[in-house]
Amino acid sequence: SVPLSFFGGIGGASRLGILVKGSNYLELLAKVDTVVFDKTGTLTNGTFDVVAIRPADGIDESGVLEQAAHAEAFSDHPIALSVKQAFAGAVDETRVADAHEESGHGVAARVDGRQVLVGNDKLMAEHGVAYRDCDMVGTVLHVAVDGRYLGHIVIADVVKDDAAQTIRDLHAAGVKRCVMLTGDRADVAASVASEIGLDEFHAQLLPEDKVDAVETLLAGEANGGKLAFVGDGINDAPVLTRADVGIAMGAMGSDAAIEAADVVLMDDKPSNIAHAMHIARKTMRIVW
Numbered sequence: 001s002v003p004l005s006f007f008g009g010i011g012g013a014s015r016l017g018i019l020v021k022g023s024n025y026l027e028l029l030a031k032v033d034t035v036v037f038d039k040t041g042t043l044t045n046g047t048f049d050v051v052a053i054r055p056a057d058g059i060d061e062s063g064v065l066e067q068a069a070h071a072e073a074f075s076d077h078p079i080a081l082s083v084k085q086a087f088a089g090a091v092d093e094t095r096v097a098d099a100h101e102e103s104g105h106g107v108a109a110r111v112d113g114r115q116v117l118v119g120n121d122k123l124m125a126e127h128g129v130a131y132r133d134c135d136m137v138g139t140v141l142h143v144a145v146d147g148r149y150l151g152h153i154v155i156a157d158v159v160k161d162d163a164a165q166t167i168r169d170l171h172a173a174g175v176k177r178c179v180m181l182t183g184d185r186a187d188v189a190a191s192v193a194s195e196i197g198l199d200e201f202h203a204q205l206l207p208e209d210k211v212d213a214v215e216t217l218l219a220g221e222a223n224g225g226k227l228a229f230v231g232d233g234i235n236d237a238p239v240l241t242r243a244d245v246g247i248a249m250g251a252m253g254s255d256a257a258i259e260a261a262d263v264v265l266m267d268d269k270p271s272n273i274a275h276a277m278h279i280a281r282k283t284m285r286i287v288w
């Protein structure tokens, strides 16, 4: 017969694709009462569909998408991949130079020699571009060429199948706070939070703001409760390090995140977080 401890401990967890980097993390995991999630790619699929293209006067929709797809030519961000997918024509990388990511804001690049910006309100504000507000719920990508506003693209992501059940399972296991941190807009964050039953969310955060938010949550921990942070990798390494237990989603995660994490999930299902906590608690009871 299979011993009770078969699915316990680090070995048992690894058989489920949950890699724990030391038994001390199992002990911490068993005491987690706050779980903090990144949004894009962690609670949502990270594959955005284009919902609308809203060009400025005198501009056509295809032009907005073409400029955006080219400016995103060298970005691996889930938003960039989705924009390139929506652009039917092939992206011609030879038209693009000086491309760079502005973390939590968007991208900037030269396309056909002109300066193209693609990103959120903050990016436009930072470069002094007068942009039009978007009245739709969704992630908004403003596009500007040489300081002139071209319009915006509204994209939407889908919540992962097992996200709502995972939050219910974590609450049932005694987790007090399930929190989401995101760089996206407040309306998008609010809609995800209510759809899956989160206790708390914070929106429009830059990567460094996420570290501050985790610090605040850590300061609020009582009775030895521990905090876990779950992210898919992009810009997440500092927060993964700061949490009591940093959990990286391995399949989509970046190398830096996998290195910074204490626990690596081999697939991208949020339900694995509940499984990992379950195993940790069982193991601790056996040890004690």
Ligand code: ADP
Residues within 6 Å of the ligand: 038, 039, 040, 072, 075, 077, 079, 080, 103, 104, 105, 106, 107, 118, 119, 120, 139, 140, 141, 181, 182, 183, 184, 185, 205, 207, 234, 235
């Ligand atoms: P999250 O916190 O949801 O994981 P990020 O911190 O990666 O998101 O990005 C925050 C916001 O910055 C996005 O919602 C988007 O508005 C903007 N952004 C980031 N990367 C890009 C990009 N490659 N292209 C356009 N916008 C981007």
Ligand code: MG
Residues within 6 Å of the ligand: 038, 039, 040, 041, 232, 233, 234, 235
């Ligand atoms: Mg992210």
